Amino acid sequence: MTAQLIDGKSFAATLRAEVAADIQTQIQQGKRQPALAVILAGLDPASMIYVNNKRQACEEVGIQSHFHHLPADVSEETLFALIQQLNQDPAVDGILLQVPLPDQFNDKKMLEWIDPKKDVDGFHPYNLGRLAQGRPLFRSCTPFGIMTLLNTLPHDYRNQHAVIIGASYIVGRPMALELLLAGCTVTICQRSTRDLAEQVRQADIVISAVGIPNLIKGNWIKKGAIVIDVGTTRLPDGKLAGDIEFDEASRRAAFITPVPGGVGPMTVAMLLKNTLTAFSLSLS
Ligand code: GUN
Numbered sequence: 016m017t018a019q020l021i022d023g024k025s026f027a028a029t030l031r032a033e034v035a036a037d038i039q040t041q042i043q044q045g046k047r048q049p050a051l052a053v054i055l056a057g058l059d060p061a062s063m064i065y066v067n068n069k070r071q072a073c074e075e076v077g078i079q080s081h082f083h084h085l086p087a088d089v090s091e092e093t094l095f096a097l098i099q100q101l102n103q104d105p106a107v108d109g110i111l112l113q114v115p116l117p118d119q120f121n122d123k124k125m126l127e128w129i130d131p132k133k134d135v136d137g138f139h140p141y142n143l144g145r146l147a148q149g150r151p152l153f154r155s156c157t158p159f160g161i162m163t164l165l166n167t168l169p170h171d172y173r174n175q176h177a178v179i180i181g182a183s184y185i186v187g188r189p190m191a192l193e194l195l196l197a198g199c200t201v202t203i204c205q206r207s208t209r210d211l212a213e214q215v216r217q218a219d220i221v222i223s224a225v226g227i228p229n230l231i232k233g234n235w236i237k238k239g240a241i242v243i244d245v246g247t248t249r250l251p252d253g254k255l256a257g258d259i260e261f262d263e264a265s266r267r268a269a270f271i272t273p274v275p276g277g278v279g280p281m282t283v284a285m286l287l288k289n290t291l292t293a294f295s296l297s298l299s
Pocket of ligand 1: 113156185
């Protein structure tokens with residue numbers, strides 16, 4: 016079997032065009048432009064690339080992006096004051112605090128300072144809690160993007176066994192809640208999981224979000240599975256690699272996401288959608 020490729024890049028382009036058209040209509044009705052504040056502390060090269068991609072995507076669809084680039088040794092007081100100021104600014108709809116923050120910070124404590132109604136990443140405990148209750152406001156962008164992709168497949172995945180590898184609050188944990196709410200039976204694997212291969216072999220849906228190239232062997236994949244690779248690691252030769260051995264996995268899976276061009280563009284598209292939602296909330 017050769018898996019069908021899940022083309023996140025082209026689906027994300029369609030979503031971005033829809034967001035752009037929606038914003039255009041609202042501007043023609045006399046509304047202001049939506050705005051996203053983006054905060055980056057330090058010069059981490061990967062974070063700088065992510066932030067630039069997100070800001071460029073915003074500008075392309077008509078969302079203003081206000082960039083706050085802070086030095087790596089910024090104090091907690093200064094970051095707190097900035098977040099407070101952005102929380103109170105009626106011209107700012109969404110706030111994105113890029114993580115990981117420099118070592119002196121506790122990322123989760125900082126994220127909790129963001130007004131939950133401007134938390135377009137969906138990382139605030141209020142938004143994760145609402146997701147756990149099954150009535151989400153802002154859904155974390157990567158899991159939201161993956162659910163959107165799963166819903167495009169000609170395949171009812173709702174009673175399937177999903178195995179997630181990686182339990183971060185950014186992907187793995189909200190992903191588990193999303194799939195549970197959709198009717199899946201969910202297993203989450205983490206560092207302490209004893210037999211990862213055995214878990215993956217059981218999976219109708221495999222979602223890996225670890226960041227270790229080729230951690231998941233292609234021959235672990237069950238025939239006909241849906242395979243979603245969130246891992247994105249830059250190799251010494253400059254290429255991007257996922258967590259899953261792509262060639263062998265794609266011989267066994269029914270559907271598979273590529274890296275790059277799978278989940279990554281969907282994460283950015285969902286950020287734009289969430290910012291549009293925050294804009295609508297701020298006007299209501
Ligand atoms: N770091 C890695 N992914 C993300 C993300 O989606 N949002 C933020 N704010 N930081 C990240």
